[in-house]
Ligand SMILES: Nc1ncnc2c1ncn2[C@@H]1O[C@H](COP(=O)(O)OP(=O)(O)OP(=O)(O)O)[C@@H](O)[C@H]1O
C-alpha cells in the first residue's frame with residue numbers, strides 16, 4: 001500500500017476513535033510537557049546562578065601564594081610571604097589578556113568613629129580595584145595613584161560599615177575614622193552590593209591604598225593576593241594560563257616543580273555551581289522521563305487493544321490482499337501519528353506551562369531548544385517502539401484466524 | 407479445451423483442538439474450468455466454508471494439492487498469496503465483513519488500496535461503477551449501519567467485483583436475502599459469468615443451484631455428487647416471473 005494511503009487509513013482510525021486517541025495522547029502530552037517545563041526550570045535556575053556570580057565579576061582572576069589544595073583545607077594563604085610586589089608587576093606588564101590588576105593585602109580590625117565601634121576587614125588595593133570588583137561609588141571619590149605612592153591615610157567604606165559607625169546618618173565623606181587606631185579620612189562610600197553567592201556581606205569592607213595597609217596596619221612588604229580582571233569572560237581561562245606562565249617564570253620553577261601559588265577564576269566557580277544545578281536538572285528530567293515512559297506504555301496498551309478489537313478488520317484486509325507489511329505499517333503509522341500529535345501538543349503545553357511558571361510563580365525559566373528536540377524525539381521513538389510490538393502481532397496473524405476471531 | 411482455473415487433488419483439512427481432531431475435508435478432488443458457474447451444496451457442517459476458504463487462499467490444506475491458474479499454492483509465499491487474493495479472487499463472506507463506520511464507497515475501494523497499480527481517481531471511479539452494478543448507485547456514502555442487510559450484502563459483492571477478479575468465491579452470498587433480492591443477485595452473477603468470470607457459489611438452497619451450470623454436493627467432508635446442470639434457468643426471467651409485490 002502506498003504511504004499516502006497508509007497515512008489516510010491511520011488518520012481515519014484515529015479520528016474514528018477520537019476520545020480514545022486523545023486519552024492515549026494525554027500520557028505523551030503530559031510527559032513531553034513536563035520534560036520541557038522541568039528542563040526550563042533547571043536551565044532557568046542555572047542561568048540565574050550564573051548571572052549572580054557574573055555580578056560578582058565573572059572575569060575576576062585571583063592569584064594567591066601557596067599551592068592550591070583542591071577539596072582539602074588550604075594552608076593559610078595569608079601567612080605565606082611568597083607573593084611579592086615584583087610578581088604583581090610582572091603580571092601587570094606581561095599578561096595581555098588582563099584589563100585591570102591590583103595588588104591586595106587585607107587584615108581584620110576595628111573601625112572606630114567616636115563611640116561607635118565595628119569589626120571589619122580592610123583591603124589594601126590600588127585604584128583599579130573598583131573596576132575589577134564591578135562596584136560603584138555611591139558618594140565621594142576613589143583615591144588616586146599619587147595617594148597610593150604617598151601611602152595616604154584615606155579610605156572608602158562599604159554600606160555595612162557606614163550603618164554601624166555612622167548610625168546617626170551623617171555623611172561619612174570627609175569624616176575621620178580609625179582602623180586599629182590608625183586614623184583614616186573617609187573619601188568615599190561604596191554602593192550597596194548585598195551578600196554574595198556564599199552569603200558573605202560584600203558591604204562590610206574598608207578600602208584603602210595597599211601601601212598604607214602594608215606599612216601602617218600590617219607591617220609587611222609582601223602581598224596577600226593579586227586580583228585582576230580578564231578582558232572578557234571568554235578570555236578568562238586563557239588569561240589564567242598566561243598568569244600561571246608568568247608566575248612560574250617569576251618564581252623560577254623548573255618543569256618538574258609544582259606551582260607554589262594558585263590562580264583561580266570565577267569561571268571555575270561557575271562551573272562548580274553549574275554542575276550542582278545540572279544534577280538537579282538531571283533529577284527533574286529523570287522524573288519527567290518516567291512520565292514519558294508511562295505515556296509510551298499507554299500507547300502500547302491502546303495499540304494492543306486496538307489490534308485485538310480490530311482483529312476481524314485485519315483478517316478482512318488480509319483476505320482482500322493486504323500483506324503482513326501493510327498491516328504492520330498501518331498500525332505502526334497509527335501509533336506514530338498518535339505519539340507525534342501528542343508530542344506536538346506536549347510541546348505547546350510545556351511552553352505554556354513555562355510561561356505560567358515564569359509569570360505567576362516568578363521562577364526563573366529558560367526554554368532550551370534541545371529539550372524540545374529531545375523530548376519530541378523520545379516520544380516519536382516511544383511511539384514506534386511501543387507501537388511495533390502490537391503491530392507486528394497483527395501482521396503475523398493468519399487471515400482466516402483473524403477473520404474468525406470473536 | 408478450456409483452461410483449468412481451480413484444480414484440487416486429494417485435499418484434506420483437519421482441525422486439531424486439544425486431543426480431538428475434526429476432519430472437515432477428507433480428501434476431495436475436482437477441477438473447475440474457466441467460465442464455469444459452480445454451486446457447492448451440502449448440509450451444515452459438511453465442510454463447504456472450509457473448502458471455500460482454501461480455494462480463496464485464506465486457509466491452507468492439511469494435505470493434498472491446490473493449483474490456481476496452473477500455479478501450486480504450496481510454492482507461494484505469504485505475499486504472493488496476498489497478491490493472488492488481491493488480483494485474482496473476489497471473495498464474498500457469509501457475514502459480509504464490511505468495515506463498520508466506513509462508507510460503502512470506502513468499503514468497496516478497500517481491495518484497490520492494496521493494489522499499487524491503481525491510483526486514487528481510478529479507485530474511486532471503479533468503486534462507484536461496482537456499486538452501480540449492484541444497484542447501490544444512490545447509497546455511496548452510507549455506512550453499513552445505515553444500510554439494510556441485503557444492501558450490505560450487495561456492498562460486499564461490489565467489493566468482490568472491484569478488482570476485476572478472475573474468479574468469484576461466494577459463501578452463501580444470498581443466505582440472508584429474500585427471494586426477489588437473491589434472484590437479482592443471481593442475475594448479476596449470471597451476467598458476470600457470461601463475461602467470463604468463474605463463479606463458485608456455496609448455498610443451501612436448491613433453486614439457487616438451478617442457476618448454475620454445475621453442482622458439487624458435500625457430505626461430512628466428502629464429495630457425494632458432482633453433476634452438470636442440463637437445465638440452467640435464467641435468473642432474469644425467473645425474476646420477471648415472480649409475483650409482483652403483493653403485500
Ligand atoms: N477453525 C476451526 N476449528 C475447529 N473446527 C472447525 C474450524 N472450522 C471448521 N471446523 C469444523 O469443520 C466442519 C466443517 O465446517 P464448515 O464451516 O466448513 O461447515 P459448512 O459446511 O460451511 O457449514 P454451514 O453450512 O453451517 O456454514 C465443522 O464440523 C466445524 O466444526
Ligand SMILES: [Mg+2]
Nearest residue numbers: 454455456500
Ligand atoms: Mg459455512
